[in-house]
Amino acid sequence: xxxxxxxxxxxxxxxxxxxxSLLYPKGYRYRKHYSRLPGKPDIVFVKQKLAIFLDGDFWHxxxxxxxxxxxxxxxxxxxxxxxMQRDKKVNSTLRKNGWAVLRFWEHQIKKDPHKAIKKIETTxxxx
Numbered sequence: 001x002x003x004x005x006x007x008x009x010x011x012x013x014x015x016x017x018x019x020x021s022l023l024y025p026k027g028y029r030y031r032k033h034y035s036r037l038p039g040k041p042d043i044v045f046v047k048q049k050l051a052i053f054l055d056g057d058f059w060h061x062x063x064x065x066x067x068x069x070x071x072x073x074x075x076x077x078x079x080x081x082x083x084m085q086r087d088k089k090v091n092s093t094l095r096k097n098g099w100a101v102l103r104f105w106e107h108q109i110k111k112d113p114h115k116a117i118k119k120i121e122t123t124x125x126x127x
Contacts, residue, residue: 011106012042012054018113019043019120028124037099039090048127051094052120053103059083062105100127 016032023030034044034051041051057063061084064077091101100123104116 009054009056011109015054015109015113015116016043019117022117023121023124026121038093039086045124045127048124049099050120050123050127051099051101053087053101054109055087055103055105057106060087060105062107 019030028045029047031044031046032042034041034046037044037051039051039053042054043052044050045052055062059080061080064080064084087103091103094101102120102123109116
């Protein structure tokens with residue numbers, strides 16, 4: 001498990017290149033892996049109070065019921081369920097403190113990064 005990256009993954013790096021090329025010219029600036037907030041969001045627009053998480057499908061429980069049939073239940077299911085509970089708590093805490101929170105699944109970003117960027121841009125404009 002120590003070899004599994006939690007930051008600067010291939011998906012994240014590719015997504016940030018797209019995000020930067022589209023939003024930097026518009027004047028938006030972000031921070032990566034912002035440790036001053038609960039959950040250490042992957043991307044944070046500090047001025048606009050927007051926290052973005054790029055969640056791995058396996059680690060954050062996408063299709064957990066389907067996945068549960070194929071993984072060793074004693075270890076992985078409790079771990080993934082704990083991650084899901086932590087995600088909910090982090091979302092709640094951030095929202096209570098006035099932050100907007102967006103979460104994107106890994107497969108969504110791989111399939112259509114521009115759709116995710118459009119949602120981010122729409123949220124930024126509203127802020």
